[in-house]
Amino acid sequence: MPGRLEGKRALITAAGQGIGRATAEAFVAEGAEVFATDLDLALLDGLDCETFALDARDDASVRAGVDRAQPDVLFNCAGFVHHGSVLDATDDDFAFGFDLNVHSMFRTIRAALPGMLERGGGSIVNMSSACSSVIGAPNRFIYGATKAAVIGLTKSVAVDFIKQGIRCNCICPGTVESPSWHDRVKALGEEMGSYDKAMEAFVARQPMGRVATAAEIAALVVYLGSDESAFTTGHPHIIDGGWSGQ
Template sequence: MRLQGKTIVVTAAGQGIGRATALGMAKEGATVWATDLNPDLLKAYEGVANIKTSTLNVLKTDEVNAFAKKVGTIDVLFNCAGFVHQGDIMHLSEDEWDFSMDLNVKSMYRTIRAFLPGMLEKGQGSVINMASAASTIKGAPNRVIYSASKAAVIGLTRALAADYVSRNIRFNSICPGTIESPSLGERIQAVSSQTGKTVQEARDQFIARQPIGRLGKAEEIAYLAIYLASDESAFTTGTAQIIDGGWSL
């Protein structure tokens, strides 16, 4: 019960890492607001203890602000929403660039701006931002906008940590490697379509780049997020926590 008494908001909690984290945090005693753009995905939380659900489009400032007003002061914000674009710069339109930067970075600007005042008034808080090992940490082929946006997340997180370290508000980012998730399934399908490889061959390609010999599990990322949300990490801020199975070695 490491999160007993804490109120937490998780974005993109409908599936994958977001869902694993929302469930894990609720199990640790927190009251968790699991949000997602897709209301159908949130139906799976019906009857789960300590979890409340709400549809939320993090691309809409007014919607984010209204949601924050409804929820009130929280202890932890986990910004998990994001999108992985497949392709190099010559196969990346301006619209795709703008969408990825909006969802992967500006959405965090919106949610942090909405919930930070309550944390400041309370005098404590933890914000966890989803970054990636594909960022300032490691270059990855055909991930130009994704890597650029996740590098921006790391920079944003560190700058915020510096701004609010004296106010007892902590900011940390998580930098996963390749994680088994619905999002990965979409990327595997995209690679298969673009290269002519079978889906299994494309999947094997993702596994082969993990030195540890397997894909990561969403629950493994959730355990790290739970630590960063808990008081056990009270001395931790401004970090980019690498959890990538040795990919960036």
């Protein structure tokens, strides 16, 4: 059904590539007025919507972006995947991971909620991961901890504002093909001595025998942003190719 997001204004962080870009394209196709943002403005080239730079780690930048977009739908996609166990993590790594993966969502939600409440409703979609409180993954200590925190943040926002027309959900993907994922495969390949071996290792943990496309995740964001999911809030939505179900 076309036009599933007709009449909605949507703000997307990290829309320059991967899931964020696929979501921006899907939202435009479904009739939303999209405000696609990224720290690197050049990555937004080619998107058929309004684009501007936004630093999810900066309060002033976030407030300015929210004031500009006045979103009915907020998709928090900005994040970073750290590699290593607790013994590899530095204080700076840990602080950066929580600032970008969790605190950024605190900033955007805090800025966007007043307008949503004034307009009588809104949908917030946060990017979590199957690697979180859902399932553990090797050498994803900081990442797993931050994405578990996103699930808790999501549930808290959902329950606090459920009576006021606000829905808040999060998405928990497995491995998704994206430029940043290929960078991680390359880095692991350098450790393993072969890019192909690293690729096989990533794919092997997905029971379906492949990784997800960004468009497959974007389709779930469209659903959660649309009125089709009007009875859905406060939940982590797992889309991991059966990884956590083994």
